[in-house]
Amino acid sequence: MIEANFHKRIGEFRLNASISSEGMILLSGPNGSGKTTFLKTIAGYLSVDSGNIVVNSVNITDMPVSARKAVYIGADSSINSLGVKDHISWPKSSMGSDEKDKILSLLGIDFDGKVGELSLGQRIRVSIATAIISEARILLIDEVLANISKVQEFTMALRELTAKRGIDVIAAMQTDDLEYLFDHSFSVNHGSLSRLK
Amino acid sequence: MESYLWQVLYEGGIVMANRNRLKDAVWILSIAGAILLIMPILVLLYYGFVVYRSSAGLSIQVFESILLTLITSAISAAVVFLLFTPLAYELATSRHLGLESISDIPASIPHPIVGIAFLILGSPFTPTGRFLASIGISFFDSIQGIVIALTFVSAPIYIRTMQSVFSSRKQDADLYTMSLGTSRIKMLYGAILPSLKRETLYAGLTSMSRGMSEFGSIAILAYYVTQYPFVGVSNASVLIYNYYGYLGPGVAVTASALMIVISIAVLAAARLFGRSGNWRSQSSND
Numbered sequence: 169m170i171e172a173n174f175h176k177r178i179g180e181f182r183l184n185a186s187i188s189s190e191g192m193i194l195l196s197g198p199n200g201s202g203k204t205t206f207l208k209t210i211a212g213y214l215s216v217d218s219g220n221i222v223v224n225s226v227n228i229t230d231m232p233v234s235a236r237k238a239v240y241i242g243a244d245s246s247i248n249s250l251g252v253k254d255h256i257s258w259p260k261s262s263m264g265s266d267e268k269d270k271i272l273s274l275l276g277i278d279f280d281g282k283v284g285e286l287s288l289g290q291r292i293r294v295s296i297a298t299a300i301i302s303e304a305r306i307l308l309i310d311e312v313l314a315n316i317s318k319v320q321e322f323t324m325a326l327r328e329l330t331a332k333r334g335i336d337v338i339a340a341m342q343t344d345d346l347e348y349l350f351d352h353s354f355s356v357n358h359g360s361l362s363r364l365k
Numbered sequence: 366m367e368s369y370l371w372q373v374l375y376e377g378g379i380v381m382a383n384r385n386r387l388k389d390a391v392w393i394l395s396i397a398g399a400i401l402l403i404m405p406i407l408v409l410l411y412y413g414f415v416v417y418r419s420s421a422g423l424s425i426q427v428f429e430s431i432l433l434t435l436i437t438s439a440i441s442a443a444v445v446f447l448l449f450t451p452l453a454y455e456l457a458t459s460r461h462l463g464l465e466s467i468s469d470i471p472a473s474i475p476h477p478i479v480g481i482a483f484l485i486l487g488s489p490f491t492p493t494g495r496f497l498a499s500i501g502i503s504f505f506d507s508i509q510g511i512v513i514a515l516t517f518v519s520a521p522i523y524i525r526t527m528q529s530v531f532s533s534r535k536q537d538a539d540l541y542t543m544s545l546g547t548s549r550i551k552m553l554y555g556a557i558l559p560s561l562k563r564e565t566l567y568a569g570l571t572s573m574s575r576g577m578s579e580f581g582s583i584a585i586l587a588y589y590v591t592q593y594p595f596v597g598v599s600n601a602s603v604l605i606y607n608y609y610g611y612l613g614p615g616v617a618v619t620a621s622a623l624m625i626v627i628s629i630a631v632l633a634a635a636r637l638f639g640r641s642g643n644w645r646s647q648s649s650n651d
Contacts (some may be wrong), residue, residue: 208540211540212542212544215538222473233543234543234544234546234547234548234549235546236542236544237544237546239541239544239545240537240540240541240544241541242537242540242541243537244535244537244538245537245538245540245541246538246561247538247542247556248538248540248560249556249560250556250559257548258542258545258547258556259545259547260546273500273581284560287470295541298545299544299545302545304544304545304548326387
């Protein structure tokens with residue numbers, strides 16, 4: 169469950185975010201509407217000017233990025249110098265190897281090699297799998313789902329994996345074409361969020 | 366065929382593809398500047414190896430001196446890498462006016478002053494010197510003295526180069542890695558630097574190259590070394606200065622030519638590694 173009520177100003181741009189939701193959440197809006205600013209603020213890369221961010225009853229507003237368990241995944245979010253196996257082993261995790269293998273299988277990670285040499289879609293699959301294995305509270309997926317082949321199948325698998333582990337997912341996209349795959353949907357325009365579903 | 370030939374010459378850096386460059390004042394002045402930089406080197410190499418060819422300038426003492434210079438500058442480059450990579454990353458990812466200014470200090474003060482500063486720092490008459498002596502460290506006429514001086518004077522070039530490398534990257538991977546629960550130091554050394562090996566090596570070799578050219582601080586702090594296996598050996602720049610004063614320009618020119626060949630080899634290696642670095646292609650695309 170994520171409850172975020174905060175204000176953030178960057179130059180002339182103002183983000184007024186108010187959201188209380190859980191499960192699979194879609195944020196849709198055009199370029200410059202504030203989606204990335206919202207996600208990066210939740211992740212802790214940007215600080216709030218005022219307000220609070222609470223995830224699963226834990227106030228993470230003033231926590232450092234590394235302690236929030238809110239993993240940000242953008243197009244360049246992978247550790248490219250590592251191989252796939254080392255990548256998924258990078259974060260501390262109490263998961264056993266069987267559980268990790270199940271996650272990889274469900275997310276269609278049947279390939280190996282150096283992450284930096286994989287296709288963008290494959291890198292994103294690995295990054296999301298690693299985030300789940302890190303036992304994150306929330307995944308913040310920034311406009312990268314569209315780069316994954318068989319996105320519907322992938323999103324269904326992601327839903328199954330995250331629901332089972334109590335992980336919330338906020339995925340930002342420019343369009344709401346995939347809204348039917350999400351529990352809740354918000355549109356973002358000029359720094360304001362409004363609920364669609 | 367002709368256009369292909371021009372392309373080859375252009376990519377080889379021999380001429381610009383557009384022949385109208387010969388009417389371009391910027392191009393002509395660039396070539397004039399390059400000639401000014403290369404001419405003294407070429408003349409020195411010619412007189413050193415062809416005209417004088419002094420046997421004293423190619424003696425075992427000169428080779429020992431160059432070996433000392435190579436070793437101390439390589440150690441200082443390693444120290445610079447360990448100590449100043451976090452600072453370069455910090456400057457690339459956050460605004461720190463104070464740290465920015467401090468990073469430029471070694472480049473803005475006369476280097477004999479650097480030698481004097483470390484001499485005082487390590488003097489038995491100061492608390493810092495007494496502390497260093499108590500743990501067995503002496504800067505005066507020692508290898509560690511040369512290394513600390515070279516580390517100090519070559520740090521800015523490494524910091525600025527790596528700052529540029531870090532700045533040219535998108536920081537999404539850093540945010541991702543940290544949000545997985547990774548500390549910044551583990552992220553820097555475990556995730557970022559392994560993907561920047563060539564760029565880091567380029568910055569380290571450029572820093573080493575700068576260290577090899579140092580004279581002012583070493584002449585004050587460690588005119589010659591009193592430690593095994595370099596007892597009585599001076600750094601190359603100091604030795605060449607000595608030769609110029611006591612043995613005449615012929616010997617100094619030959620020894621200088623030899624030193625320049627070594628320095629150019631290090632610089633060429635740095636260029637080779639830097640050439641394919643991602644930060645350069647990204648910068649050129651911006």
